[in-house]
Amino acid sequence: MTASLTGVDRLGEVFAAAKAEDRAALIGYLPAGYPTVKGSLGLLTQVLDAGADLVEVGLPYSDPVLDGPVVQHAVETALRAGVRVRDTLGVVEQLAARGGRAVVMTYWNPVLRYGSGREGGGGPAAFARDLANAGGLGVITPDLVPDEASGPTGWLAAADREGIAPIFLVAPSSTDERIAATTAATRGFLYAASTMGVTGARDAVSGTASTLVARARAHTDLPIGVGLGVRNGAQAGEVAGFADGVIVGSALVSAAEHGRAAVARLTTELAAGVRGQHTGR
Amino acid sequence: MTSASSGLAGTTHEPDEAGHFGPYGGRYMPEALIAAVDEVAAEYEKARRDPEFLAELDRLQRDYAGRPSPVTDARRLSEHAGGARILLKREDLNHTGSHKINNVLGQALLTRRMGKTRVIAETGAGQHGVATATAAALMGLECVVYMGEVDTERQALNVARMRLLGAEVVPVTTGSRTLKDALNEAYRDWVASVEHTHYILGTAAGPHPFPRMVRDFHRVIGLEAREQVLAAYGRLPDAVAACVGGGSNAIGIFHPFLDDEGVRLVGFEAAGDGVETGRHAASITGGSPGALHGAMSYLLQDEDGQTLETHSISAGLDYPGVGPEHAFLADSGRATYEPVTDAEAMEAFRLLCRTEGIIPAIESAHAIAGALRLGPQLVAELGPDATILVNLSGRGDKDVDTAARWFGVVDPESLPTEPPPGPVDADGAVASGEREL
Known part of the structure; x- marks a missing residue:
């Protein structure tokens, strides 16, 4: 961990470095604990080594309402194998120790409940502290909207205190008013959901994605990452044409079912895609 | 008689603008x-x-x-409630068979x-x-x-x-x-x-x-019942009892009584095999605050915030959460929540069938069991006039298979294949087909 830089600063560096190369950043998602904790560490390492600029480490949760069948299956597998919240932080720590940049993607209740069995109190403040200590840069919360983050949960304050980025989502259905409020609460980068639906690879990138990015840019200078539905280099290249980051999740999880080599292959293809070097397939 | 739309008129017990x-x-x-x-x-x-x-x-x-639904004076059932008068709000008689x-x-x-x-x-x-x-x-x-x-x-x-x-x-x-x-x-x-x-x-x-809108559509239950009990008996009930899964029938009948300070509001949660066994669905009794399915409320969860699997013989109560207004009422003490096991609910189910000629939904049987428990306490405290209004939220046609298995009243061979829902004894063997109906 770089001592003087916060997680928010270091996320800024990720996007600045990509921009300096005149390309979008590649962000890969895989859940911790799938197929095992050690296995997930290996896969995420592979994603970083094969060209991703940042990884999202998924925190397996029992009720992932915004996830499609591929991610659901992976997190169910991880939970059945007994993965714990501390394992997710452990994976982040080990990635960070070797220079990898990672944020956590988690539904809200595990953060809310974090460390509840522990003396000295837990909750969002403790989660933010432990994540920062592990070298994590931010937290994406698909079922927490800023409306509930500034109130009694104190999430925005906790994240700010630890220098980690609270990363919120905007969707094609978001009103301009909500986009303004959401971008104002977000640090690091904004997550734009490309389409109305759950996670999962799709044949075509929704046309609503570029419109949403353009609408969000009217409200913020934050980098904007686009997720949901990207599955190959060509799509990554397409999204890189209008976004600052290309987020790939389900397609990597599907590849993970076939092992590290498949994950490396897909990541290499996606990395070429965000560099405009994809040759089509 | 009050009409369904009265429930939507607004109350002095509303959430804030963001629904808290x-x-x-x-x-x-x-x-x-x-x-x-x-x-x-x-x-x-x-x-x-x-x-x-x-x-x-x-x-x-x-x-x-078919509204309004009637209130039935359950006289023969009352004999099993320590002498307390049990009144049934008959939501089971609505079209489709429930509230x-x-x-x-x-x-x-x-x-x-x-x-x-x-x-x-x-x-x-x-x-x-x-x-x-x-x-x-x-x-x-x-x-x-x-x-x-x-x-x-x-x-x-x-x-x-x-x-x-x-x-x-x-x-x-x-x-x-x-x-x-x-x-x-x-x-x-x-x-x-x-x-x-x-x-x-x-x-x-x-x-x-x-939570607020669904409650308002169900407030008609309590509004009608309050008027009906007042008209028939010239007084309010001493207690209102309802089963609580997500809690819609309970909040519907409780809400119009919130300002009636003398009226106790008691929700009965599904305790399955018993809260102490971990095989239950009693979110308030056995849970802790958390966020699930859109709201903060009481929740059955482990120390990592993962939702726990629940158990209840009643499919309608087999849920790890509860509506947020119930969580609020529980904390404030205005309503209390108690567990009722599968066995207690099924005993109440049997009793209601045999004393009143009403086959209740197993969900509602939890409220009946609760009232039977509450009756002697109220009589001891308030005397023989003690009156309990119970929300009979649904009828039991859908549960005939489950009940027939529980009580063993039909040849198991004639029923669709399914593990018997009866309690598991210490050896893991399922006891069924030997209960007295």
Whole structure:
């Protein structure tokens, strides 16, 4: 961990470095604990080594309402194998120790409940502290909207205190008013959901994605990452044409079912895609 | 007699503008659906002030659902309640056989107002699914109902009813394959279909405005009952009892009594094999605050915040959460919540069948069991005039298979294949077919 830089600063560096190369950043998602904790560490390492600029480490949760069948299956597998919240932080720590940049993607209740069995109190403040200590840069919360983050949960304050980025989502259905409020609460980068639906690879990138990015840019200078539905280099290249980051999740999880080599292959293809070097397939 | 629309008139017990009941409620949900719930909230605010909407709701509740539902003086059952008088609010006599129709007719009318053509719903016991399929047929809406695979098996009759009514029933095979997983699937559908689809949430839970809106559609239960008891007995009941899963029937009957300080409000949660066994669904008794399915409330969860699997003989109470207003009432002490085991509920089920000629839903049997427990306490405290109003939220036709297995009244060979729902003894053997009915 770089001592003087916060997680928010270091996320800024990720996007600045990509921009300096005149390309979008590649962000890969895989859940911790799938197929095992050690296995997930290996896969995420592979994603970083094969060209991703940042990884999202998924925190397996029992009720992932915004996830499609591929991610659901992976997190169910991880939970059945007994993965714990501390394992997710452990994976982040080990990635960070070797220079990898990672944020956590988690539904809200595990953060809310974090460390509840522990003396000295837990909750969002403790989660933010432990994540920062592990070298994590931010937290994406698909079922927490800023409306509930500034109130009694104190999430925005906790994240700010630890220098980690609270990363919120905007969707094609978001009103301009909500986009303004959401971008104002977000640090690091904004997550734009490309389409109305759950996670999962799709044949075509929704046309609503570029419109949403353009609408969000009217409200913020934050980098904007686009997720949901990207599955190959060509799509990554397409999204890189209008976004600052290309987020790939389900397609990597599907590849993970076939092992590290498949994950490396897909990541290499996606990395070429965000560099405009994809040759089509 | 008060009408259904009176429930929508506004009260002195409302959440804040963002739907918080104290620390509970609110909106813990994907941004993609915020616009949709904002639309529902705005449309509901307009509708509840629109005389045409209110008149249409009243007409349907009266001419179609059969409101008002009567209050029955359960004299023979009362003999088993330590002498307390037990009054039954007969929501089981509504069209479709439960209180669920109150909410569904309201939301279906709202769907039409919003210009949407498709409705989705989650269901546990199937009562909400049947009510939604019914309203969809009545109003010409496309209808898809998500139901845990486990529940499609134990409530097969209701699956058939929904299909007869033209609804598509989707068995949910993820997670614990019960009500909570049906909710997950309904949310996943909604996030992709929200442009033309309304999610008719079946209980007074979920994101704002559902807890408040669903409660309002059910307040008619308590409003009617309060008037009926006053008119017949010249006094209010000493206690109001209801079963609590998500808590819609309970909040409907409790709410109009909130300002009647002398009236105790007691919710009965499904304790399954007993709260101490861990195999139960008593979220308030055995849970802790957390966020699930759109709201902050009491929740059955482990120390990592993972939702725990639940158990109840009653599919409709087999849910790890509870509506946020109940969490608020529990903390404030205005209502109390107690566990009732499968065995206690089934004993009450048997007793109601035999003393009153009423086969209750197993959900409602939990409230009956609670009243039987409460009766002697109230009589000891208040004397022989003690009166308990019980919400008989549904009828038991759907539960005949389960009850027949529990009591062993039919040849098991003649029933569809299913593990017997009876309690498991220390050796792991299932005891069934030997109980006295």
